[in-house]
Amino acid sequence: MDVPRPGTNDRETPRGGASRYPKGVARRQEILDRTIEVFATNGAERTSLRAIADAIGVSHAALLHYFASREELLVEVLREDERVRGGSHDESEIVSVMLNAAERNVSIPGLVALYSTMLAGSLETDKTVSREYFVPRFERIRTMLIERISAGQKAGTVRADVEPEAMAALIIAASDGLQTQWLLEPKVDIAKSLALLNRILEP
Amino acid sequence: MDVPRPGTNDRETPRGGASRYPKGVARRQEILDRTIEVFATNGAERTSLRAIADAIGVSHAALLHYFASREELLVEVLREDERVRGGSHDESEIVSVMLNAAERNVSIPGLVALYSTMLAGSLETDKTVSREYFVPRFERIRTMLIERISAGQKAGTVRADVEPEAMAALIIAASDGLQTQWLLEPKVDIAKSLALLNRILEP
Known part of the structure; x- marks a missing residue:
């Protein structure tokens, strides 16, 4: 489940980055791709926004820039x-x-x-x-x-x-x-x- | 969902009570009955052992006397x-x-x-x-x-x-x-x- 994805090494926070297409879009896609992997590895209870942020190497705040909540x-x-x-x-x-x-x-x-x-x-x-x-x-x-x-x-x-x-x-x-x-x-x-x-x- | 159940007012902790049939059995049954109510009211994420213990009016430790884990x-x-x-x-x-x-x-x-x-x-x-x-x-x-x-x-x-x-x-x-x-x-x-x-x- 820990196969590196494109953009994984690009670790600056994407504050305001969502508007800078295509970088924000790529980062958003990366979050979606990694979330299912974190879920498969950790299970529901240990798939918090913080756990996903850690797995991707972005801050919790950066994650909230793209998605308003875990749900x-x-x-x-x-x-x-x-x-x-x-x-x-x-x-x-x-x-x-x-x-x-x-x-x-x-x-x-x-x-x-x-x-x-x-x-x-x-x-x-x-x-x-x-x-x-x-x-x-x-x-x-x-x-x-x-x-x-x-x-x-x-x-x-x-x-x-x-x-x-x-x-x-x-x-x-x-x-x-x-x-x-x-x-x-x-x-x-x-x-x-x-x-x-x-x-x-x-x- | 908050209908009182028999035994609800009996608030001493049942430490060692499981063996004192039928009191331990009744308390265990009460925990099972109230758990589904707590789940229906709170949802999965807010149905912790602590939330169930609070709803029944027993200690967290007392609950663990009957059930080893939330699962x-x-x-x-x-x-x-x-x-x-x-x-x-x-x-x-x-x-x-x-x-x-x-x-x-x-x-x-x-x-x-x-x-x-x-x-x-x-x-x-x-x-x-x-x-x-x-x-x-x-x-x-x-x-x-x-x-x-x-x-x-x-x-x-x-x-x-x-x-x-x-x-x-x-x-x-x-x-x-x-x-x-x-x-x-x-x-x-x-x-x-x-x-x-x-x-x-x-x-």
């Missing part, structure tokens, strides 16, 4: 991960889209744990930053799946008797939950379970 | 919740068992957030207490579901072309994930999604 930084890591993925438009069948995402997620150390930790936190009343991220995220994925399920029903590739809304929520839940189970018990087969879901959705 | 106490709350539920043997169809459990879980403030937080934590390498709870828990539920799915296939109520192992993991994942989605977005219908899963499992 904001951690949510931004998840947003960034979505942005990176957003570039590859996946035109394959419904459940394959989820399988591709799931297999990618479990391949990045700390990512599923970070996602799960932030998601669990978003269920708490004071975690508005997390909730403002997760509620629209789920809504977006549900909408994408509803469109694909409806299109599949019109094309005759998905059984006509499933309600797209209920099915979309189920597919997301299955994908999220299988990633956790697999990380705890490698004999759980994400691909096999999602393929099974795909098969029972056929007409 | 042990929080895992014990989940174990206790399973024990309470274990009393009611549910003979209904496969997915109904999960639906009954899911509906009960989301009705207890803080329970899904606590479960999700501890589960996310168990993905971190140093969280052995949590992992030693969740790995066998998932194994137990998968085994229970595999037996029911196999029995259903023999009885002709479940389609013969689903692999019981893959289906069991999928049902647990769906149930866990739907509880989270519903807490974030009440229009997500746990019952409808699980009923749909039930329906597409029919021969």
Whole structure:
């Protein structure tokens, strides 16, 4: 996890640096990249803003220049991960889209744990930053799946008797939950379970 | 959340009290009951052993007499919740068992957030207490579901072309994930999604 990243040796504090594109942007990106590594190594409880600042070699104040709070930084890591993925438009069948995402997620150390930790936190009343991220995220994925399920029903590739809304929520839940189970018990087969879901959705 | 519980006014420290059955047992039970309330009110980050001790009106040391660490106490709350539920043997169809459990879980403030937080934590390498709870828990539920799915296939109520192992993991994942989605977005219908899963499992 301690692979050096570009810019790691550039240790001056970026006070006011965010406006000096592209240096501020590069530093911000470095913070996001290193945060997931610190999280994977330290776990949630020892991933404080201070621990991340130490790992990157910037001051705590410099970190706060880019991200207003620990919660904001951690949510931004998840947003960034979505942005990176957003570039590859996946035109394959419904459940394959989820399988591709799931297999990618479990391949990045700390990512599923970070996602799960932030998601669990978003269920708490004071975690508005997390909730403002997760509620629209789920809504977006549900909408994408509803469109694909409806299109599949019109094309005759998905059984006509499933309600797209209920099915979309189920597919997301299955994908999220299988990633956790697999990380705890490698004999759980994400691909096999999602393929099974795909098969029972056929007409 | 601040409903007084039996024994709340009994404030002497229970040093050595665990052996004086039933007083130690009652105090231990009180700690478990109040912990979930403190978690629901404070959230994970502010549910320290000290915060729980303050809420119950015992010393931090007294709390450590019953539970060796915060992680042990929080895992014990989940174990206790399973024990309470274990009393009611549910003979209904496969997915109904999960639906009954899911509906009960989301009705207890803080329970899904606590479960999700501890589960996310168990993905971190140093969280052995949590992992030693969740790995066998998932194994137990998968085994229970595999037996029911196999029995259903023999009885002709479940389609013969689903692999019981893959289906069991999928049902647990769906149930866990739907509880989270519903807490974030009440229009997500746990019952409808699980009923749909039930329906597409029919021969």
